Amino acid sequence: MNSDFEKILENRGIKPTAMRILVLKELHSQSEAMSIYDLEQKFNKVERTTLFRTLNTFEENNLIHKIDDGSGAVKYALCQENCTCKLEDLHVHFLCMKCKKTFCLENIPVPFVQLPDNFEFKTANFVIKGICPQCHK
Ligand SMILES: [Zn+2]
Numbered sequence: 001m002n003s004d005f006e007k008i009l010e011n012r013g014i015k016p017t018a019m020r021i022l023v024l025k026e027l028h029s030q031s032e033a034m035s036i037y038d039l040e041q042k043f044n045k046v047e048r049t050t051l052f053r054t055l056n057t058f059e060e061n062n063l064i065h066k067i068d069d070g071s072g073a074v075k076y077a078l079c080q081e082n083c084t085c086k087l088e089d090l091h092v093h094f095l096c097m098k099c100k101k102t103f104c105l106e107n108i109p110v111p112f113v114q115l116p117d118n119f120e121f122k123t124a125n126f127v128i129k130g131i132c133p134q135c136h137k
């Protein structure tokens with residue numbers, strides 16, 4: 001099992017350390033995006049700076065992406081295997097107003113927006129708010 005995670009890290013050019021494998025495992029076990037505070041609660045006695053450094057390394061190597069869902073805390077989610085974190089990989093996110101979980105809707109690309117002249121598109125953050133299937137029950 002751990003060797004699978006090692007392979008995922010190596011495929012992204014990240015040296016697999018014990019800490020990195022732990023964080024990857026945690027992100028992998030969740031269907032929703034996690035904030036640094038969510039992660040902190042999963043690990044005892046792990047320095048926040050260590051977590052930040054780990055997440056930064058993951059992000060730099062396109063293993064995870066950041067989501068600003070307007071809840072105040074930046075959240076992180078695993079990228080698809082072939083993700084290059086380019087514009088064409090941007091997808092819509094869904095924030096449940098009840099459980100406050102944020103989900104990646106990977107199959108729904110961020111809609112193209114025609115900008116006025118001289119406005120250059122760099123990135124987009126598309127968050128839909130509503131009620132998730134779990135909270136609908
Ligand atoms: Zn990505």
Ligand SMILES: [Zn+2]
Pocket residue numbers: 096097098099100101131132133134135
């Ligand atoms: Zn919910």
Ligand SMILES: [Zn+2]
Pocket residue numbers: 065067077091093103104105
């Ligand atoms: Zn996402």
